Amino acid sequence: MTATSHFLRETSYRALPPEFFAAATVSPAPAPEWVVFNDGLAAELGLPENAATPGLLQLLSGGPPSEGRENIALAYSGHQFGQWNPLLGDGRAAMIGEIVAPDGVTYDVHLKGSGPTKFARRGDGRATLSAMLREYIVSEAMAGLKIPTTRALAVVATGAPVYRETAHPGAVLTRIARSHVRVGTFEYAANEDARRNQGPVLTRALADHCIARHFPEFAGQKDGYLAFYASVVARQARLVAQWMLVGFIHGVMNTDNMSIAGESIDFGPCAFMDAYNRRQVFSSIDAAGRYAFNRQAPIASWNLARLAEALLPLFDDDDAVALRRAQETLEGFQPAYVAALGQGLERKLGLKPRDAANEDFIAGMWRLLENSKADFTLFFRRLTLFAAGSNAPAFLDLFAETSAETREEAAKFLADWRGLTAGDDFPSRLALMRASNPIVIARNHRVEQALNAANEGDLAPLLRLCAALKTPFEDPAPPEKPEDDLEAPPRPEERVVETFCGT
Structure with missing residues (x-):
């Protein structure tokens, strides 16, 4: 029995019909070694264990489960770039148990990159160190931004190479999530029901599981299933609005990558936008721009329609x-999304809530960003500095290389902003601006630099970036060299124009 068995309990997923999962035999790492262990998250979860706990490294690197337990891989379907795939599932991941945090919330403990499963589809079941560290960085960045997200407890190097065109260091990530049930899980249940002609047996079992765990207030209600669906719709509307407010682009919003718990999940070719472009795409596999920045809300609604069908x-x-x-x-999605986005922008801009003039002003803001291609994060950051008393040039410098017409547009924007935000209550709105406009985000070039250094055995850039991302609304420690400034946008030669899935 491992030293961790007293806090890791059997997953409640095993109470579902057996169609929903398969036994997963993980492949132990030949030479496991901690790359990063999230002590802060461990404390939030109430774990008495840390990186020095005997047996924990072996467990989280894909070692054998504790006595009396069996790891499982989850089954699900999905629409991938709009195309139906009836059977996907955890091809390289295993659920090893659950944790109940001090606040009573139950979390899944899930290993990613721990070896092939029944659903591997000829894949090797492995993960590269870079891909797992990218998920670690981005999930912790989202947590720092107060956006609902899965978390990363640890990344362990396996000591074995993984081949993706060339050899890369292998790793296993421990993902913590409120749920691993996806829209694609319900699509799978409905497809199985239809194929076996047994009525909604599996669908009902899965819905009951989700309600019991995440929405217990709906259990036994006459319209409890509809209330459950309405809550998922509302959570997704708020989540996508939060993505938009920080310039986050998920990259692969397939139905198997949408959690019913309303958490951001599956960070593959995701990225944060630098220069504003509403059609921005980073993912190397999204040639048609299906999951571009401005498509995220419509796609979320489309995915939720597939959930409704199931x-x-x-x-x-x-x-x-x-x-x-x-x-x-489902018609409630758009107004919920628009309300969440609008309220978030009012906070970011320091506007008076529900002022009749806000809508036209915000529309003008989007036009200015589109015309100027200004850095999205710095636009709000420098407006916040201006609101706190700095000089206007710091904000207007963002438009120095644009056309004279756009520079005039920026000056008018600032003048209009002054008029809209004047009032005795502005100090409280300034506090909201400071709490809504991050100073440090997981900029793509900084992520790439951290990953490249980690592949060479240097974790210092990774640790420095992750430390700053924990408190993104606070000024980071002064850089030793100007080129280490985590707030600065990329220089032309540092720009990342494409990100990759890692599978």
Whole structure:
């Protein structure tokens, strides 16, 4: 029995019908070694264990499960870039148990890169160190920004190479999540139900599991399944709005990458935008721009429509009534998203809440960003500095290399902003600006620099970046050299124009 068995309990997923998972035999790492252990997250979870705990390194590198337990890989389907795939599943991941945090919330403990499973689809089941550290960095950046997200407890180097065109160091990531049930999990259940012609047995079992764990207030209600769906819709609307407010682009918003718990999950070719472009795409596999920055809300709604299709039999026995209820509920996505985005922008801009003039002003802000291609994060950061008393040139310098017309547009924006924000209550709104506009984000060039250094055995850039991302609204420690400034946008030669999935 490992030293961790007293806090890691059997996953409740095993109470579901066996169609939803398969036994997963992990492949122990030949020479496991800690790369990074998230002590802060461990404390939040109430774990008595740390990186020095005997047996923990072996467990989180893909070692054998503790006595009496069996690791499982989860089954799910998905629409990938709009194309239906009836069977995906955890091809290189295993659920090893659950943790109950001090606040009573239950979290999945999930190993990624621990070896091939039944769902591997000819893959090697492994993960590169770079891909796992990217997920570690970005998930912790999202947590620092107060955006709902899965978390990373640890990354362990396996000591074995992984081949992706060339050899790369291998690693295993320990992911912590409120849930690993995805929209694609419900698509899988509905597909299995239809194929076996057994009615919504699997769909109902999965919905009951999700309600019991995440929405217990709906258990036993007459319209509990519809209320569950409505809550998922509302959570996704808020989540995507939060992404948009910090310039985050997920990159692969397939239905198997959307959590019903409303957490950001599966950080592959994701990125934070530098120069503003509403059609910005970084993912190397998104040639058509399906998951571009300005497409994220429509795609989230599309994914939620697929969830509704899977849940229809639970909404009403009458197909027409069930469809009408689903459509009416999904129609709530757009107003919820618009409200969350608008309220967030009011905070970022220091505007008076619900002022009638805000809508036109915000529309003008988007036009200015599009015309100028100004750095998205610095736009709000320098406006916050201006609001706190700095000189206007620091903000207007963002537009120095644009056309005369755009520079005039920027000056008018600043003048209009002054008029809209004047008032005795401005100090409280300035505090909201400071709490809403990050100084440090996981800029793509800094992430790449940290990953490249880590591959060479130098963890200093990674640790420095992660430390700053924990408190993104605070000024970071002064850099020793100007080129180490974590707030600065990339120089032309540092720009990252493409990111990769890592599988």
